[in-house]
Amino acid sequence: MRTTVSIVTLGCKTNQFESAAMGEQLQSAGYQQVDFEAGADLVIVNTCTVTAATDSQSRNLIRRARRFNPQSRVVVTGCYAQIDPQSLSQLPGVTLVIGNQEKSCLLELLSSDNETTTIQVGDIRNSRTIEPLSLTGFNQRSRAFVQIQNGCDAFCSYCIIPYARGRSRSVTVAAIVDQLEKLSANGYPEIVLTGIHIGNYGHDLIPQIDLLYLLQQIEQSNFTGRLRLGSIEPTELPPTLYQYIAAANWICPHFHIPLQAGDDDILQRMNRHYTTTFFGDLVKQIHHLSPDAAIGLDVITGFPGETDHQFEKTCQLLESLPFSHLHVFPFSKRSGTPAATMPDQLSGTIIKQRAAHLRKIGELKLHHFGQQFIGSELDIVIEGGENGGLRKGLSANYLSVAVPTKSVKSGQLVRVTIAGIHRDGLIGELI
């Protein structure tokens, strides 16, 4: 009988991509991949440490793995494992803790795994190259992800990621194009380019290149289908890049740009090198050029010392900007970052209230954006299972559209007419 394995993943698309690649390595070595609840012989928990909440979720997953099968061997990896392997190695059932860069040699490490807990976490901060993980499919997902870059050199004062993922390292153009061609040939209608800091793409390669150059090379390749870009820092989105994206009908009209705060003093203390005026102008210019494009913003609330007035400025800035999606992050103190020891830390209650207020602004913006498409035709990629006779799909401009199930399958690209608003998204009729 084949050894069973399940992989559970928390966090960003980079982690999801890496889990899919580890799954492919294991399957090619003869493991049978099963659901988490099935109580596999081997459980890989790919953790995230971006907030205290994801740390706690990671620990819960490790404990649950042993509840489904008390004999399971549990292997822990990901950003939490990179930052605090000792603590995770103490949890029951954990036999191996590996860092982010050790994911590429998982099979080799498993073969030496034994009853005593082993920690294999290298010094990722000194790593200057990236070992691209290869992938031909993406579990049963309808969209696939391709990792183009890893790590970050920015050291925003609240962020633990540069410590967990190391310096910015880029995958070569040839390896990215190869992955994209394989995935599109395997039937994925949409592929998302992911990384930790993709606006920095290519700056470490010799000769130095950039994200625009990569997109131009992909355009000339045999890649078919539509491409979506992950988040790009505002300072790394020059007119040449957003104009190119806006004009390319094979790239989703979707710009994800982290704002983080609507106050210049807070931005400075966050170690983010732009002003609210610069940010506002950028969003308005992109919206002017591409009015149907989704513009998603990230915002953090409850940064140490954030006054009522500064919070109000963030709300006012957001209300004035033409964006469609808002991702709200309550500030979470990450030990080892400068923000963790800043004075005037806010209470959890205030942070929660502010986050709820910002989410309301985001909901109104999304509602307003979605409404404009009633009566229009959109191409959506079907994802997720059936719910109440409907299945959901995602449009190129990142709108969630529910459609009657009838003949649609997961991963299918279909054209719909938008009939109206449906819960937190839209409802469409198949054409």
Ligand code: SF4
């Ligand atoms: S840009 Fe800032 S927030 Fe984003 S990963 Fe890098 S350090 Fe973290």
